[in-house]
Amino acid sequence: MNRFHPSEDDLHAYLDGQLDADRRQAVEAYLAANPEVAAQVEGWRKDAQQLRAALALPRQAPNPRLDPVAIRASLRVRKQRRFALAASFLLALGAGGLGGWQARDMSLLAANPPMQDALQAHRLFAASPTVDIQVHRSGELQAWLDQRFSHAARIPDLTPYGFTPVGGRWLVTEQGAAALLVFEDGQGQRVSLYLRAPSTLYPSMKKGQRRDGGLEARYWSRDGYNYALVSQDGDPRGEVLGKALSF
Structure with a gap:
């Protein structure tokens, strides 16, 4: 008899409490x-909680509604409501309606700047000694990345620019798996490359960059994924590295 081996979707659904009783017991x-897979799943849970806590502004007392599972469920409901509102809008299109809908989307974009999770992931994990893989050559990092992102862009050798690969860490977003790849120079300064599936607000991003709290993010979309290179604000190597990574 074949032994049950849960897929990554099963594991994410397990974290979200979306499996039926039999499937949950099997997982x-x-x-x-x-135990190694169990530790990875627990790491996903903690990463999601840390990212959510870092993105929650202002800081507030613990609130059940900020639990990652509750937030994901709420986002799914909100997404369904958006589709319902869109359908109603098409049926009741009138003077001024289009402008109001566009204003609503602009408000959502302003409240959720592009690749904010990449900046927070860099702050939380780029300097952390805990990684899912420790590497010394770019080829190792690429092989690790291909386990989750089959169409990810090739990672160039960054040693000519003074950076060597340190390791990678799996993270979890509302869209599924994300990856944080960390590189370090000879003085111990680190940059990170973050990628994930596109979000609802940013299904495809034009090349851009922005500064936030001493960090600078250069972001773009390619081959179905969203990318962000995060470096220290004002580091001139950020632009060079961005070009090397097809920014």
Whole structure:
């Protein structure tokens, strides 16, 4: 008899509490028998909580509605409502209606600047000694990345620019898996490359850059993924590295 082996979608659904009882028990049995996978799933849970806490402004007392599972469920409901509102809008299109809808989308974009999660992931994890893989050559990092992102762009050798690969860490977003790739120069300064599936607000991003709290993010979309290179604000190597990474 074939042993049950949960897919990544099963594991994410397990984290979100979206599995039926039989499926949940099967996943729990698998995790109990595979402590390495269980530790990775627990890491996803903690990463999601840390990212959500870092993105929550202003800081507030613990609130059940800020729990990652509740937030994901709320986002799904909001997405469904947006589709319903869009349908109603098409049926009741009138003078001034289009302008109001555009204003609403502009407000959402202003409240959620592009690749904010990349900046927060860099702050939280780029300097952390805990990574899912420690590497010394760019080829190792590429092989690790290809496990989750089959169409990811090739990672160039950054040693001519003074940076060597340190490691990578899997993260979780509302769209699924994300990856943080960390590089370091001879003085210990680090930059990170972050990628994930496109979000609802940013299905495809034009090349751009912005500054936030001492960091600078250069972001773009390519081959179905959103990317961001995060470096220290004002570091002239950021532009060179961005070009090397097809920014």
